[in-house]
Amino acid sequence: xxxxxxxxxxxxxxLCMYVLLDGFDLGAGIIHLLAARDDQERRLILRAxxxxxxxxxxxxxxxxxxxxxxxxxxYAASFSGFYLPLMIVLWLLIMRGVAIExxxxxxxxxxxxxWDTTFFLGSTLLAIxxxxxxxxxxxxxxxxxxxxxxxxxxxxxxxxxxxxxxxxWYTSLIGLMALxxxxxxxxxxxxxxxxxxxxxxxxxxASIGWWATLVLTILSSVATYFVQPxxxxxxxxxxxxxxxxxxxxxxxxxxxxxxxxxxxxLAFFAxxxxxxxxxxxxxxxxYPTVLPAVKPAYSLTISNASASQYGLxxxxxxxxxxxxxAIFYFAFTYRLFWGKVNxxxxxxxxxx
Amino acid sequence: MDPSIILSRIHFAFTIxxxxxxxxxxxxxxxxLVLLKALYLHTRDARYNASLHFWGKIFAITFIAGVVTGIPxxxxxxxxxxxxxAYSGDIIAQMLAMEGAFAFxxxxxxxxxxxxxxxxxxxxxxxxxAIMVWIGTWASGFFIVATDAWLQHPVGYAVGVGRLEIAxxxxxxxxxxxxPQYLHTISGAVITGxxxxxxxxxxxxxxxxxxxxxxxxxxxxxxxxxxASLFQLWPSGDLSGRQVASMQPVKLAAMExxxxxxxxxxxxxxxxxxxxxxxxxxxxxxxxxxxxxxYRNWSASVKGLNSFPRDQWPDSIDLLxxxxxxxxxxxxxxxxxxxxxxxxxxxxxxxxxxxMLWILMLATPFPFIANTAGWFTAELGRQPWLIFGLLRTSxxxxxxxxxxxxxxxLLGFMGIYLLLGLLYVVLIVYDGLRGPGIHQPDQGDKDSxxxxxxx
Numbered sequence: 001x002x003x004x005x006x007x008x009x010x011x012x013x014x015l016c017m018y019v020l021l022d023g024f025d026l027g028a029g030i031i032h033l034l035a036a037r038d039d040q041e042r043r044l045i046l047r048a049x050x051x052x053x054x055x056x057x058x059x060x061x062x063x064x065x066x067x068x069x070x071x072x073x074x075y076a077a078s079f080s081g082f083y084l085p086l087m088i089v090l091w092l093l094i095m096r097g098v099a100i101e102x103x104x105x106x107x108x109x110x111x112x113x114x115w116d117t118t119f120f121l122g123s124t125l126l127a128i129x130x131x132x133x134x135x136x137x138x139x140x141x142x143x144x145x146x147x148x149x150x151x152x153x154x155x156x157x158x159x160x161x162x163x164x165x166x167x168x169w170y171t172s173l174i175g176l177m178a179l180x181x182x183x184x185x186x187x188x189x190x191x192x193x194x195x196x197x198x199x200x201x202x203x204x205x206a207s208i209g210w211w212a213t214l215v216l217t218i219l220s221s222v223a224t225y226f227v228q229p230x231x232x233x234x235x236x237x238x239x240x241x242x243x244x245x246x247x248x249x250x251x252x253x254x255x256x257x258x259x260x261x262x263x264x265x266l267a268f269f270a271x272x273x274x275x276x277x278x279x280x281x282x283x284x285x286x287y288p289t290v291l292p293a294v295k296p297a298y299s300l301t302i303s304n305a306s307a308s309q310y311g312l313x314x315x316x317x318x319x320x321x322x323x324x325x326a327i328f329y330f331a332f333t334y335r336l337f338w339g340k341v342n343x344x345x346x347x348x349x350x351x352x
Numbered sequence: 353m354d355p356s357i358i359l360s361r362i363h364f365a366f367t368i369x370x371x372x373x374x375x376x377x378x379x380x381x382x383x384x385l386v387l388l389k390a391l392y393l394h395t396r397d398a399r400y401n402a403s404l405h406f407w408g409k410i411f412a413i414t415f416i417a418g419v420v421t422g423i424p425x426x427x428x429x430x431x432x433x434x435x436x437x438a439y440s441g442d443i444i445a446q447m448l449a450m451e452g453a454f455a456f457x458x459x460x461x462x463x464x465x466x467x468x469x470x471x472x473x474x475x476x477x478x479x480x481x482a483i484m485v486w487i488g489t490w491a492s493g494f495f496i497v498a499t500d501a502w503l504q505h506p507v508g509y510a511v512g513v514g515r516l517e518i519a520x521x522x523x524x525x526x527x528x529x530x531x532p533q534y535l536h537t538i539s540g541a542v543i544t545g546x547x548x549x550x551x552x553x554x555x556x557x558x559x560x561x562x563x564x565x566x567x568x569x570x571x572x573x574x575x576x577x578x579x580a581s582l583f584q585l586w587p588s589g590d591l592s593g594r595q596v597a598s599m600q601p602v603k604l605a606a607m608e609x610x611x612x613x614x615x616x617x618x619x620x621x622x623x624x625x626x627x628x629x630x631x632x633x634x635x636x637x638x639x640x641x642x643x644x645x646x647y648r649n650w651s652a653s654v655k656g657l658n659s660f661p662r663d664q665w666p667d668s669i670d671l672l673x674x675x676x677x678x679x680x681x682x683x684x685x686x687x688x689x690x691x692x693x694x695x696x697x698x699x700x701x702x703x704x705x706x707x708m709l710w711i712l713m714l715a716t717p718f719p720f721i722a723n724t725a726g727w728f729t730a731e732l733g734r735q736p737w738l739i740f741g742l743l744r745t746s747x748x749x750x751x752x753x754x755x756x757x758x759x760x761x762l763l764g765f766m767g768i769y770l771l772l773g774l775l776y777v778v779l780i781v782y783d784g785l786r787g788p789g790i791h792q793p794d795q796g797d798k799d800s801x802x803x804x805x806x807x
Contacts, residue, residue: 068437
């Protein structure tokens with residue numbers, strides 16, 4: 001069980017990395033149309049995420065691959081059960097990625113408007129879908145005795161239904177919460193990376209996002225308490241886990257404090273801490289369940305969904321090497337592209 | 353077969369076939385980026401660096417297309433093939449996860465540096481980043497081929513309760529099947545890159561635009577192209593063929609269109625298989641050649657389809673047969689084209705020989721077809737098995753998935769990929785027509801100090 005527990009937290013951490021990193025470039029997309037008013041500002045937003053966004057997205061692929069490897073039964077059950085939303089997420093990822101890369105290739109205003117809007121819509125819908133996906137994992141899914149389920153996009157919008165859909169009022173609430181959280185997070189990132197009017201607007205949006213995040217955090221915490229009692233039970237059984245919600249709380253307070261003090265970078269790190277605290281609280285509360293079932297007996301846990309002992313232990317060796325290398329590359333890249341972006345960076349540099 | 357399984361097979365074949373159009377080009381071009389940078393650092397001729405910027409741009413857009421069409425692949429094992437994933441995830445997911453850990457992070461981090469970092473961080477870091485991108489793309493290819501090799505020839509596993517478990521990590525990773533298949537796949541990708549480069553170079557020389565660059569592209573494309581085309585035949589193609597003969601003889605029989613076991617079997621050059629009557633129509637055959645190529649003996653006996661029970665036959669023999677023949681036929685033509693072109697280059701006549709340039713220009717799309725046909729051969733020939741000898745394709749699907757849902761997403765992918773393909777072609781044509789080099793003459797040599805794309 002020790003190995004399975006290690007892998008559970010490794011995958012949770014990889015997903016956290018994904019949400020922290022791709023989260024800020026999704027957030028940049030969410031505020032793209034509001035924060036950046038003219039062509040030059042929009043190019044600056046894209047330049048701020050340009051060298052890193054596809055690397056950030058790799059964390060999603062790597063986490064999916066690692067999930068497949070460490071918990072093949074979970075991968076098989078959840079990916080087939082969440083068939084439709086996953087495919088929609090893939091389409092959104094495709095359109096959004098294309099939008100980022102193609103937007104500035106031609107200067108025709110309609111071309112740019114189209115891709116700016118695609119970037120905004122793709123980022124916004126992805127944030128909502130990721131949030132709703134998390135909501136589904138917390139609420140539980142209608143797994144049967146042979147560990148299969150299939151969820152339509154919606155049924156009767158009740159999280160207490162025997163045949164819940166992907167979207168009900170609870171998962172939609174979590175989707176909205178993800179949207180405003182990433183809006184705040186992305187606005188913090190853009191504040192760090194820009195100056196001038198764009199910077200002022202990004203900070204204003206970060207502040208609005210903060211209030212919305214506060215309200216939705218309270219609402220969804222209360223809702224989660226009723227929808228998935230197991231999370232509360234998890235914290236009662238292992239009270240030391242309270243540090244995770246405390247981390248989230250500290251992050252939320254810190255974001256506001258440093259944002260007000262004009263310390264953009266610290267505010268950004270604080271919103272990282274907030275997201276990390278929330279996600280780890282969820283993972284900790286669910287542990288050792290990895291996918292709760294509507295009928296608790298059918299739930300997938302770290303023991304009935306995991307790969308073989310030998311596979312997990314061999315994997316630990318190469319995975320540790322791989323992830324250390326990855327952290328090194330990321331530190332290297334982020335260090336190289338440190339600092340604010342300015343209009344000179346956005347010129348197409350071949351001289352045309 | 354259940355309609356949802358048939359649709360899932362089409363879904364997978366379509367999305368992976370489409371996806372692989374891009375990585376084969378990036379794996380090929382990655383090598384050329386390293387070569388161009390090395391040539392620039394060696395000669396300090398600014399044209400090499402300008403060529404690098406030009407191809408770097410094409411690489412970047414192809415890479416992004418490869419990334420966005422690749423993400424669905426990582427998901428599809430679970431979405432459409434859940435029983436297969438649960439049954440063999442302990443083994444194949446090792447390799448898929450390793451691809452993420454060792455290749456994807458490397459590629460993405462250094463690509464950012466390669467595209468944006470030349471001006472700020474200097475030539476050495478830029479060369480290093482090109483090398484790292486090259487290693488990353490080829491490593492990614494290795495893990496994918498290793499995954500497929502295991503489906504073709506499962507090794508290093510133990511049978512557990514309702515699933516397979518990994519028993520020997522190194523055996524799985526260095527499956528004997530991997531080496532020929534990887535070499536064959538990689539040289540196929542280099543062929544794609546070479547023809548692409550030579551084809552565009554031929555266009556520039558023919559159209560009398562950017563001719564200095566056109567000549568560089570032609571020379572590099574033709575030299576590397578001939579080496580890769582020869583390597584594709586021998587040793588990598590030869591090894592792959594003999595491997596199939598010894599470990600998957602039924603696939604060999606089906607792809608060669610050999611219905612009846614025969615001593616001194618010939619190779620079919622052209623002919624249309626008639627499965628119902630177990631014969632070939634209008635065959636043109638080189639006598640005894642198949643026996644020799646397979647067993648190095650002109651009169652060796654080669655097993656035909658009649659030696660195998662019907663339920664072990666691949667289920668699309670005619671498509672398999674055509675895929676194989678298209679691959680081999682094109683591969684042979686590639687050697688002829690590149691051989692002739694290199695001869696002309698050596699005699700210093702290539703740039704004036706317009707008919708040869710026309711051939712090179714028009715040949716550009718064919719390596720994409722040959723590589724796709726090669727994958728069709730490998731995978732259709734594996735049927736009816738998903739894991740050769742262990743799990744049938746019909747046993748690997750997602751049990752709860754209705755055909756209506758699969759069709760919905762298949763149509764969705766077709767629509768999005770159509771749009772993506774149109775955009776890709778527009779961009780490549782646009783960049784290709786504009787050509788490499790300095791677009792504002794007064795900027796002089798400054799170009800070589802700068803990056804490649806902007807936002």
